[in-house]
Amino acid sequence: MSITSSRNPSVPEGYSPVTAGQLATVVTCLDMTERPVPGAVALPPGVTLEHEAAPAPAAYRQLYRLVGEDWLWSSRLVMGDDELIAILHDPRVEVHVLRSGGAPAGILELDFREPDACEIAFFGIAPAFTGSGLGRHMMHRALELAWSRPIARLWLHTCHLDHPAALAFYQRTGFRPYARMVEVLDDPRLSGILPLTAAPHIPLLR
Incomplete structure (x- = not known):
């Protein structure tokens, strides 16, 4: 589903406290038409x-953790098997490894469930391959795969919890920012979804 921009009066200007045990991040949405x-x-x-057709939840989560643990990816880890399978086995969703x-080095997930559009739902490189240039090669393939379909829009979003070079990388690729929002979420390290050692560059506030 597309993310649209709207002014939220519940987020005032200036500093707003974040409850201990939660994270706050600024999300930037980007697209190309x-x-x-x-x-x-x-x-x-x-x-x-x-292309991994209908991947098993356990194998998918293992790859998801490999790529995303340092950036606190957790949304797919809290899903039950049935909910995750409903996404991964949908013929309009493509998982590429x-x-x-x-050896697994990265993940690309393309979601065509929105009419006339494709979302790059997940895109990332395993830590051992960061800086290798493989991300640039995988993005070229992602663009080729997405635009091989009759879409009018390709979009994704990133946030301050992602790799610090992610936003600039997407813009160099040709994506244009169109919306910004604040996301507040429970820290997945404190609930045991991810280990306490994950993302040591992001402080734990208990």
Whole structure:
């Protein structure tokens, strides 16, 4: 579902306290409405991007943790199997796994459930491959896969909990910011969804 911009009078200007045990982050929504000029999409030798049809929840969560634990990804970890399967096995949702030398290196999830649109629901590289350039190659493939469908809009969102270079990377790719909002959520490390050692750069407030 698309995120639209609206002014929320419950978020006043200035500082607002955040309850201990919660996180607050600024979310930026970005989109593109025209297919970009094709770029180089060839992956390096030994690197593949494989479509995983109807992945099993356990295998999906393992990859999701590998890529997203440092950035406190947790939304798919709190879902029950039935809810997660309903998403992953929907033919309008595509999960692609980036592999390097056979080892999982990244995840790309494309969601075509909104008419005439595609959301890059999840996009990330495993920590061992950060800075390798594989993210750039995977994004080229993501654009090619998304725009191979009859869509009018491709969109995604990122936040301050993601890699600090993520927003600039998406803008260089051709995405344009169109909305900003504040998200407040329970810290998944304190509920045991993620280990206390996850994302050490983000302080724990108990």
